Amino acid sequence: MQASALLFLLSLFSSTQHVSAANDGVVGFGIDLYPDLCCQTCRDSLSTLYLSCTTFPNNNASSMDSSGMKKRHDDGEPMANMPMTSDECRTSNLPWLQTMAYCIQQNCNAVGFGTVEQAKCFSKEAVSGAAKPTLQESIPTKVPTVELARDAVWLNATSLVNSELYYATYGTYAEFGRSENYHTKYSVALIILVIGSVLACGIINQVIAISPGFQKQIQTSRIWSKFRQHLFLPALVGSRHLQPLPGKLGYVPSRILSINIGIYVILNIVFSSVSFGSFQPNIAFFSWQFEICEYIGNRTGTLSLVNTAIAILFAGRNNLLIGLTGWSQTTFLTLHRWSARVATAQAIVHSVVYTAAYWEPGYTGAAAYAAQAAMPFYWWGIVATLAYALAVSLAILPLRMKAYDTFLLIHIGLAILALVGCWYHLVPHFGLDYGYQVWLYIAFAFWSADRFARLVRLAYYNRFGSSEAIVEEIPGCDIVQVTVFPRVSWGFGPGQHSLLYIPWIGAGKFWESHPFSIARWTHGESSLVTASETHGLSDVNSDQDIKMEDTSVQVSSRTSVLASGTQNRASIQFLLRGHTGMTADLRKHMSLYSYGPSMDVAVYNEGPYAGHRTTLQPFQLADTILCLVGGIGITHALGFIQEFASINSQRGEGIRSRSKIMRKAKRLILAWSAREMPLIEHVRQNFLIDSEGTEYSFWCTDRDFSATKGEKITAGRMDISSVVRSSVETGHQTTVLVCGPGGMADEARQQVISCVRDGFRVDLVEESFCW
Known part of the structure; x- marks a missing residue:
């Protein structure tokens, strides 16, 4: 978190020089429209x-x-x-x-x-x-x-x-100035309430994370148990949360998040609807109806700019609030989508009321509107509103799931067009007199700070050059293993992910990157540890191992050779499932240009991200850790297994572990369900470590798989209820880590709520990439 904070703060400071240099502020804060x-x-x-x-x-x-x-x-x-x-x-x-x-x-x-x-x-x-x-x-x-x-x-x-003219002029200016002041007051109140509430949650989470005693008191509190049971853990309605709505309309936020989003939407509705007045006779507006339209349009336009800045802040992966609160990027992207929707709705209202105003008494309707629409500032506003609407409309879940790279490219392009449209809608027409541009400066600062931090990360972790990597196919499934030898090894740990750029494959789209959970890391002090070297898991199912094709062992052999030849080099490993975009291009590239099950590639590593202290806080006092995993979600759990085994190894040697999590844990249970038997075998042989206190259970959902007597791999679906119930104990703290399909995560959530209701102390940590 410290590195992310430093990068973001430095880039944000440099970006905000334009805001402070503007030397004008906003109406009511640095700008007085009518000081005399x-x-x-x-x-x-x-x-x-x-x-x-x-x-x-x-x-x-x-x-x-x-x-x-x-x-x-x-x-x-x-x-x-x-x-x-x-x-x-x-x-x-x-x-x-x-x-x-x-x-x-x-x-x-x-x-x-x-x-x-x-x-x-x-x-x-x-x-x-x-x-x-x-x-x-x-x-x-x-x-x-x-x-x-x-x-x-x-x-x-x-x-x-003339007394009548003086009265009309004075009243017109006074009412207009009062209205503009309210625009600013509500805008400032909104951004302070939104960001301030998130900061407050972050501070509370930080205090809890650094105070194990306080944390234990909270966990044993009956009131806290009731809050978790009815507010913090449940889905909004029913059990559907990470499982998409029918027709893939989207995801339903959790109950507590939905309540906060609801409050945020209501605040925006209230702030867009109150404190309007009219003064007649008016020297600027021919009718009070047009005057009110003007004020509503200005209010919703200003609030739209504020919400745009908030949306951009929440979209950044170098957002300091992620590390402060411990909330996942998925949570912040949910907040990003809702703030963008509100900003778009306000932009549309802004456009509609300004259009409708020309049909009010005293104006000529279509002729008056056409005269305004012909002016550059006006049609730039129309362009911006359309860009907002398209950006939100095209951010539908089916497009994100099927063609995320395409969606992202279109989304960023429309966002840039919207901001450019706002700039040319405001500044050439109003100049700097009203301070509207300050909200754009803030949006630009948030965006450029995040982008600059990404570039700094890439430059630092890759030393201005690419990192070496080895890509290996896992026969029998659509999974590839990528081992990266970063030029800089620093800060890798459980719960982290990194973004990989592989610009030399596919269509050479150098800007594309994808987040992948770090399955394993080494610091160059010893070779990569494999399960076969621990003499533990290799004997769990010897019959099944013999049945596997010889090719399925080739990756394991390659990994061992790789480990022995690079034991003095730091490395991080990923397991990637081929979908569309970059991962599909990678597998296609291997089939076309590789003469074996592996190939060398040059990659750029942007990371690590996540794994913050507040995120991992539920593991600090856990006696038992249950990893409920589905499919390729195993990659997220493997880091915790490695950390647990490392702590146990150091404890056995009488060395005090430097790890700040899982110090108290004596038991780690992995319950993993996957469709591909080759993937299960590959992970068992190359990643899972037979350490004291570890328990592994496997389920294979492939219809062609049938378990034989004595096997510890079960055919069919995992019974999540029995797995969760068997892991909890009275008087012990259990942390359930879930990383899998939405249906599995929602079922796990329901079972955790049931356990809390029955008096067990259970925490839930979800890892999902619902982007």
Whole structure:
């Protein structure tokens, strides 16, 4: 965790320099839209009036009609043909100076705006920052009595600002500013509540992990047992959790996670729906309906940006919250998907209300909308909303399961398009005045920090070059064994996985990587340990061993030769099942270019990940560890078996183990069900270690397999209920580790809940890659 934290913090710090360098903040936090509202209202109530020094095209007043009213100019008329009132003109025009000064004095005094602030704002608003003339010098000696008409065109004498226009302008700005402040308040509240609640859970988990006594008190508490039984362990409804919904619609989060997601969704609904007001008469909006649409659109747009940043944070595999909380990346990806869905829903509402607004009273419907939609900032917003919608719609489980690499490429591309669309929707149109871009800076920072950390990991663990690896087929099944000799060996342990890049195979898609559980690791101090060398498991089923084809032993022999020839080199091993994408390309490459059951390849290793202290906390006080495994899920359990055997070996030699887990465990049970008998035999011969306290049971679900008398391999499906019940003991702590198909994991969860209900002390640790 320490390395991940350091990498992420360094990259996040470098990425966030743009946020701090922006020097603007957001509305309410660094940006005040109307710091001197009374002054700004005075200026904007007078700024459209012509002065005696106003210049007109061709030095005449042809833009005025005979009645003195302004002519309406076509929208496309160049600014050069418009009348211009320069700053120098206003600074030297007495009616302007005295009218502004009196307006500021009278109206700002009424709202308690101090004289010093009045002087500053007069300099800013009336004379464009000039030192002279001052407010006091410009106050008229005689109080003006004539009020300007609402439709006045010229300011030729010191006058009173039209009261109706001042009231409408002041109220419009005040209500708009209030609304923008609420947008920010709810946005800040949301990101603090979401990330803060996760941080709080992480801190609690860290305290529990470093306090075994406190941890034991919690585990023996009846209240905690009830919470686990009814809140933390169960699925939302029924027993379905890791098993996909019918039609592969997705996975149902656990009950506690579902409750938190529900609270998060409700918060977003509330924050998107409250604290709206309207002010009429309004100088900016022709109807209160359009005004409300504007405020709802701005609120949902801002919250969508905030949720986008949250979604990007939760998607990163270098996310510091993973190590802090001990939650799996699967959990954070579930949170990522829900925050992305909420962000998308808010983006759609943002687009819908802004579209509907042009059909409200005072607007021309399709014509007004078409004029807006033709502007670049507007159609960039449409592009962003469509990208959001497509990214969420195409993240369906069937596509992720059948073509994950394709899904990921499309998903990242659409996410980038959405962020680019947001940028060009906001910044060219609003500039930096409202601070909307800050939420994009945060999203960019989270994304670039994670990507930069990945590059640093690759560079560090591979020393700017590829690592050697040997790929070996396991005959009789679609599994291959990959042994990697990393250039840097550091921090490998149980419960970890690593991402492998093999760019030299298939279509040469160098960007593709896949996570694989680390089945075994060595630090170069001794050769790889095989089961046959322990003289334990090789005798469990000698008849079955004889029946296996000679080719099934070739990998074992190759492994032993490999071990003896590389005993001074660190290594990590993986077992990969060929599906689609990279793993399918690897097996195809072996069949085309390899002249034997193995081949050498160059790989890049990005890892290790996971295996954090808080994740492994349930193993600290466990007396018994039960590994319930299905299929290729054995790779995750093998690391714990290796660690348990290592602790036992050191204990037997009188050496105090440095391991922080399983120190108390005296019993480790492996219950493994797999379809392929060759895979079972390969793991038994090459990975499983006959150590004191270890118990191994196997089930083969291949229809063609039939167990013979005396075998310890059972034909058919595992009876999970009897396995779990046989492992628990009164007064002992049992930790159940599950890594297998969704149906198996859900059944194990139900059995653990049943045991907790009956008074047994049982923890559940699930490992699933439901990505």
